[in-house]
Amino acid sequence: MNINFTLVSQALAFSIFIWFTIKYVWPPLMQAIEERQKVIADGLAAGERGKQDLELASQRSTEVLKEARQRAAEIVTLAEKRASEIIEEAKLIAKEEGSRILIGAKAEIEHEVFSAKEVLRQQVAEIAIAGAARILRREVDAGAHADLLVSIEEEIK
Amino acid sequence: MAADTELTPTSYINHHLTHLTAHVSGDGGFWTLHVDTFVTSLILGVLGIGFLWLVVRKATAGVPSKRQAFVELTVEFIDSQVKNTFHGDRHTFVAPLALTVFVWVLMMNAMDILPIDILAWIYEHLFGLHNWRTVPTTDVNTTFALALSVWLLMLFFNLKVKGVAGWAYELFCTPFGKNPLMWPLNLLFNFIEYVSKPLSHSLRLFGNIYAGEIIFLLIGMWAATGVTGTIFGTLLGAGWAIFHILIVTLQAFIFMMLTVVYISMAHESH
Numbered sequence A: 001m002n003i004n005f006t007l008v009s010q011a012l013a014f015s016i017f018i019w020f021t022i023k024y025v026w027p028p029l030m031q032a033i034e035e036r037q038k039v040i041a042d043g044l045a046a047g048e049r050g051k052q053d054l055e056l057a058s059q060r061s062t063e064v065l066k067e068a069r070q071r072a073a074e075i076v077t078l079a080e081k082r083a084s085e086i087i088e089e090a091k092l093i094a095k096e097e098g099s100r101i102l103i104g105a106k107a108e109i110e111h112e113v114f115s116a117k118e119v120l121r122q123q124v125a126e127i128a129i130a131g132a133a134r135i136l137r138r139e140v141d142a143g144a145h146a147d148l149l150v151s152i153e154e155e156i157k
Numbered sequence B: 001m002a003a004d005t006e007l008t009p010t011s012y013i014n015h016h017l018t019h020l021t022a023h024v025s026g027d028g029g030f031w032t033l034h035v036d037t038f039v040t041s042l043i044l045g046v047l048g049i050g051f052l053w054l055v056v057r058k059a060t061a062g063v064p065s066k067r068q069a070f071v072e073l074t075v076e077f078i079d080s081q082v083k084n085t086f087h088g089d090r091h092t093f094v095a096p097l098a099l100t101v102f103v104w105v106l107m108m109n110a111m112d113i114l115p116i117d118i119l120a121w122i123y124e125h126l127f128g129l130h131n132w133r134t135v136p137t138t139d140v141n142t143t144f145a146l147a148l149s150v151w152l153l154m155l156f157f158n159l160k161v162k163g164v165a166g167w168a169y170e171l172f173c174t175p176f177g178k179n180p181l182m183w184p185l186n187l188l189f190n191f192i193e194y195v196s197k198p199l200s201h202s203l204r205l206f207g208n209i210y211a212g213e214i215i216f217l218l219i220g221m222w223a224a225t226g227v228t229g230t231i232f233g234t235l236l237g238a239g240w241a242i243f244h245i246l247i248v249t250l251q252a253f254i255f256m257m258l259t260v261v262y263i264s265m266a267h268e269s270h
Helices: A005-136 A146-154 B009-016 B035-057 B066-087 B094-113 B116-126 B139-173 B180-223 B226-266
Strands: B021-023 B031-032
Touching: A005 A146, A005 B021, A005 B031, A005 B035, A005 B066, A005 B139, B009 B116, B009 B180, B031 B139, B031 B180, B035 B066, B035 B094, B066 B094, B066 B116, B094 B139, B094 B180, B094 B226, B116 B180, B139 B180, B139 B226, B180 B226
Parallel strands: none
Antiparallel strands: B021 B031
């Protein structure tokens, strides 16, 4: 156990090793490690962001779905309302049409009745004239009593 | 094992605990170099740090290879330890320093697990080296070199962060207060602290690994006493080696943590 020049040589070797490690070993590895840490951190952040986006999108989709469902319900209600309206309208129109047809029919009937009455009256007037003429044949001069005959005829009409 | 000497416990242990030395200048004394310690530690350092470098050079920020993942695991483990202790910009100096210390000391300690006698045979017959100690951390020179380097860094950062005045204030006025009567006591206390730091730092590592090595030698000696000795020697050697995996790692970790703690203490004023 004697101290000698070996100590100096070892110290020199030590300092060279330290220098080498500081200059060539430590920095590149640290750089690589730090770069990787950054990459990992970025990846984690991106993942987090993606998760957030997904959450937002799913939230949004639920909203849209809800809105659409609401809208569909509204449309259905509206359609039902419209349908009943249309039915009501149709009923109304049908009623009007019916009454109009009825009126037309009545008027026609009346007209028929009227014209029948007319024909009847004519025939009655003719029969009456004919009867009167038969009764009055001798006494009545068609020429002298023409105005009388016309007035009777007009009265019957 | 030495073929030309008689094999006794003393010669066996001496053989394993003798350094291969070279004289840098003159005829020894301080100018002696433990070639085995120096070369082994250098090889291990180059292997360890070089492996890190090879992996890190091709490091990608994408999906890492298994090797890169292993290196990242080690580095992030050390980085988190440093982060808990050192508050400041650790990436420019302290964390790489901790990585260097941990990897290098771990590699040097791990040599302890390799079977000493097989290695001795390889050194003797393949390289013609009679004495070669494989574990650099069983040489106080190594541990002191590391601890003193850390100590000098500690002084450097004390001066750099606190300035001369700030450091002097700390030396004289902590921990017992700034009463002038307390100055000598404070200084003495700090002096003891500054002396004991590198001592405990280096001797803890040295003591643990050296003791482990000695126990391996004792087990090896027992294995040479006969069949029973061989069987028990093998079992105990295996057991001790497995336990040593823990010691090796733990001591490397403790040495690194103390390095970080000392350097961060130099950064923080009281």
